[in-house]
Amino acid sequence: MDDIILFHERNRAQVFLDRIEARNPLFVCVIATTETAKIHGISAAGANPEITDYTPPADAELLLLGKCKCIPGVPVTPEGIPTPALVTMSALRLSNTPTIVVNAGSKVKPMIPFIDLGGVPGKDIRTGIAVERTEELFQNSVILGEQLSKACNYLVIGESIPGGTTTALGVLLAMGFDAKGRVSSSKPDNPHEIKIRTVEDGMRAAGIQHGDLKNRPIDAIEHLGDPMIACVAGIAVGAAKKVSVLLAGGTQMTPVLATITALNRKVVENVAIGTTRWITQDPTSDIDGIVSQIAPVPILAANIDFRSSKLAGLQAYEAGIVKEGVGAGGSVISAIAKSRGSMTMKQVVSEIEMNYEMLMKSR
Amino acid sequence: MDDIILFHERNRAQVFLDRIEARNPLFVCVIATTETAKIHGISAAGANPEITDYTPPADAELLLLGKCKCIPGVPVTPEGIPTPALVTMSALRLSNTPTIVVNAGSKVKPMIPFIDLGGVPGKDIRTGIAVERTEELFQNSVILGEQLSKACNYLVIGESIPGGTTTALGVLLAMGFDAKGRVSSSKPDNPHEIKIRTVEDGMRAAGIQHGDLKNRPIDAIEHLGDPMIACVAGIAVGAAKKVSVLLAGGTQMTPVLATITALNRKVVENVAIGTTRWITQDPTSDIDGIVSQIAPVPILAANIDFRSSKLAGLQAYEAGIVKEGVGAGGSVISAIAKSRGSMTMKQVVSEIEMNYEMLMKSR
Numbered sequence: 001m002d003d004i005i006l007f008h009e010r011n012r013a014q015v016f017l018d019r020i021e022a023r024n025p026l027f028v029c030v031i032a033t034t035e036t037a038k039i040h041g042i043s044a045a046g047a048n049p050e051i052t053d054y055t056p057p058a059d060a061e062l063l064l065l066g067k068c069k070c071i072p073g074v075p076v077t078p079e080g081i082p083t084p085a086l087v088t089m090s091a092l093r094l095s096n097t098p099t100i101v102v103n104a105g106s107k108v109k110p111m112i113p114f115i116d117l118g119g120v121p122g123k124d125i126r127t128g129i130a131v132e133r134t135e136e137l138f139q140n141s142v143i144l145g146e147q148l149s150k151a152c153n154y155l156v157i158g159e160s161i162p163g164g165t166t167t168a169l170g171v172l173l174a175m176g177f178d179a180k181g182r183v184s185s186s187k188p189d190n191p192h193e194i195k196i197r198t199v200e201d202g203m204r205a206a207g208i209q210h211g212d213l214k215n216r217p218i219d220a221i222e223h224l225g226d227p228m229i230a231c232v233a234g235i236a237v238g239a240a241k242k243v244s245v246l247l248a249g250g251t252q253m254t255p256v257l258a259t260i261t262a263l264n265r266k267v268v269e270n271v272a273i274g275t276t277r278w279i280t281q282d283p284t285s286d287i288d289g290i291v292s293q294i295a296p297v298p299i300l301a302a303n304i305d306f307r308s309s310k311l312a313g314l315q316a317y318e319a320g321i322v323k324e325g326v327g328a329g330g331s332v333i334s335a336i337a338k339s340r341g342s343m344t345m346k347q348v349v350s351e352i353e354m355n356y357e358m359l360m361k362s363r
Numbered sequence: 364m365d366d367i368i369l370f371h372e373r374n375r376a377q378v379f380l381d382r383i384e385a386r387n388p389l390f391v392c393v394i395a396t397t398e399t400a401k402i403h404g405i406s407a408a409g410a411n412p413e414i415t416d417y418t419p420p421a422d423a424e425l426l427l428l429g430k431c432k433c434i435p436g437v438p439v440t441p442e443g444i445p446t447p448a449l450v451t452m453s454a455l456r457l458s459n460t461p462t463i464v465v466n467a468g469s470k471v472k473p474m475i476p477f478i479d480l481g482g483v484p485g486k487d488i489r490t491g492i493a494v495e496r497t498e499e500l501f502q503n504s505v506i507l508g509e510q511l512s513k514a515c516n517y518l519v520i521g522e523s524i525p526g527g528t529t530t531a532l533g534v535l536l537a538m539g540f541d542a543k544g545r546v547s548s549s550k551p552d553n554p555h556e557i558k559i560r561t562v563e564d565g566m567r568a569a570g571i572q573h574g575d576l577k578n579r580p581i582d583a584i585e586h587l588g589d590p591m592i593a594c595v596a597g598i599a600v601g602a603a604k605k606v607s608v609l610l611a612g613g614t615q616m617t618p619v620l621a622t623i624t625a626l627n628r629k630v631v632e633n634v635a636i637g638t639t640r641w642i643t644q645d646p647t648s649d650i651d652g653i654v655s656q657i658a659p660v661p662i663l664a665a666n667i668d669f670r671s672s673k674l675a676g677l678q679a680y681e682a683g684i685v686k687e688g689v690g691a692g693g694s695v696i697s698a699i700a701k702s703r704g705s706m707t708m709k710q711v712v713s714e715i716e717m718n719y720e721m722l723m724k725s726r
Contacts, residue, residue: 026514064506064510065506075507095512096513098510098511098512098513098514099510100510100514102476109481111481112503112506113465113478113479113480113503113504113507113510114478114479115477116466116475116476116477116478116479117476118472118474139474140476141476143428143475143476144476145425147461147462147463148474149461150459150460151389151460151461151463151514151515161448185510190365237703240465241458310664342524
């Protein structure tokens, strides 16, 4: 199928795709915040840095309700480009996929049913103390993953956390991976220097050098990560003992993969990353370059194409704005796989356009 | 099967049983507290009234972890008889049933993953204001039910709320049902007079007469009910549009049924009550007498038999202590139905005995 690109570890990607075809996924949206998002120039996941606290709960509300409750309209970038949750919502609706929202540590709680894991919002990683009680959050997430795996054929786990590529870089560097200049961004001009400086400030504050926390992901998250990483990794470890798990996201999923690999190498064979073409074709980041340092895990990409869309807000995705988030790529992959390909990308894009127009009209 | 008794509306009960046979349930445990439980003589769901706040979270922990975290040991009655969650846990384990914990409003939060609905603990119904923001809690629960129904063949919903038969009586009387002397109790000597006096105090404080809130269940819960009733009813309304729902409990499920019936009559045909033989044979209560006033809904009962158990704590159930709770009856019914009867009640009782001995040893 041209609608799903086998981007990395192609043979394994095909095996994974075959395994999920015609199967029923459960979509899990993990939300969290980190104060790191408020550092000037880091995140475009909100019209301004202060409002990024509302982006994760608003994204989650959009998935479950088809509209946001905690903010008017939908989350947008400073340029007014809408949240990728719009893509996810459309894919989940088309495929009638059950959706569970998990709060790993969001400053603002969504006004919908959500699973609480007792996590707290992440701190500014420049302090060197990023996530309190990481081990507890991880273990709680494992228990959740075990239960969820009994209620579906496989799991798709997406995330919404502004600032998440910077904390991803933090965990990757602390664990010793060569990740500088390789994480993605919701901006077309990837602010690598700000991210690197932020992480280096944090490493200095924590007294950690590159690679000091090799194979110690929980410590790496605690000092330089965010609550999402611990939570998604925990759910995946709990679930992947039994079912396949699609980590639905861009480079933010690489520290998740590093965590899973360090803590339970055996389950990694049930894990894949599902993202968008905007990530795999991004000249400013290098997702496969990171993944290949961690484990032989396949990367699949949804070939979503807004080039011929009449909506400027969607066309902007083609210019490298937003790119991915809230499991956009993974949700489209699983929707198409569930349909055995009878659902085409054209239908998915039409649904996205329809929802976009409806939501923008109602603002 | 003699292991499942078709107790009320026998034909419909058989149809319901046929519908769930060999199917995969999702078990939902809804927890909440009400200050009403602390009125002297009302509840035996805890060694003493103050500790009943810990019973719902401890029950939920037992289901997910096989042990409690927020208290040592397991919840017991003042006589030391263990929680019915022991039965539920055993049935869920034997049948490998996915389990989700939902907090409708518990004073103490369980130390496990749980779904939060933004509900608050219930107040003493003698004040006439029992549950704040009932409508919001109900609507949130409907959204949850819609999502959960996509992830299973059918739902089994149990509850843990000490004092819940008194709040059940409150809702039933406010809605005009003939329920005095008909609700059950975790005590062998059912304190009907205390319950009736408590409800009458509440009705007086709220300025409500018997039947004033006919067909207005949300108002009845707000004044005289508890958060569990609104939550279970909402989940059921959301889910029963699509799948069957087994309300797993004793007479506490009758105000739930009255709420569902008043708000969405159409879905009632997908609903049944699943309980234990200790409820259906209870000389001090009358579950079918209440149900038949509401809707032609079947009642099934698990024929659990501890008469020949060597464990005194379990034999006590045969003397009318505890009787039901935490979806004990419904979880056993669904475990046996899932196995197409290849699992026998004897096996279930052995599993319960094994878990009981293990948990008592570890205290």
